[in-house]
Amino acid sequence: MAGKIYEMAVDAGYMPEETAKSFMERYQGMFVSMPPETVLRKVLIDSGLVSMQLMLVARAKGYDTLPMGGFDQVTFVEAFDIPERYSPVMLIAIGKAAKPGHPTVRLPIEDVAFFNEMPKA
Numbered sequence: 001m002a003g004k005i006y007e008m009a010v011d012a013g014y015m016p017e018e019t020a021k022s023f024m025e026r027y028q029g030m031f032v033s034m035p036p037e038t039v040l041r042k043v044l045i046d047s048g049l050v051s052m053q054l055m056l057v058a059r060a061k062g063y064d065t066l067p068m069g070g071f072d073q074v075t076f077v078e079a080f081d082i083p084e085r086y087s088p089v090m091l092i093a094i095g096k097a098a099k100p101g102h103p104t105v106r107l108p109i110e111d112v113a114f115f116n117e118m119p120k121a
Contacts (some may be wrong), residue, residue: 002023002027002028006021006023007020043087044089047089047090048090051067051089052093055067055092055094057058062096063094063095063096064094064096064101065093065094067090067092068090068091068093069090069091072089076088084110087119
């Protein structure tokens with residue numbers, strides 16, 4: 001879909017046509033030379049970001065969401081006849097909650113992020 005995206009950027013006046021063409025050539029060359037595992041890893045990162053953004057937008061619109069990563073991907077692909085070019089990453093339920101969710105806890109920020117130096121352990 002990169003071609004369509006860059007064409008839209010050019011049409012919107014956000015990018016010169018020469019830049020779009022250069023980006024397309026660079027990305028096509030880069031992805032063709034990557035091992036499939038590397039491409040999948042990049043797709044998983046992007047998919048995680050898109051999933052979170054979708055969930056945040058749904059929440060802002062008054063909906064509840066539930067990400068489901070623990071599903072049988074093979075059965076899902078077969079059941080919904082998903083083309084091979086797609087790799088299911090996450091299912092996201094979006095709707096109005098029948099009842100409030102249970103409270104959860106999260107690790108403190110100090111346990112998952114650091115600044116200026118790597119933690120020793």
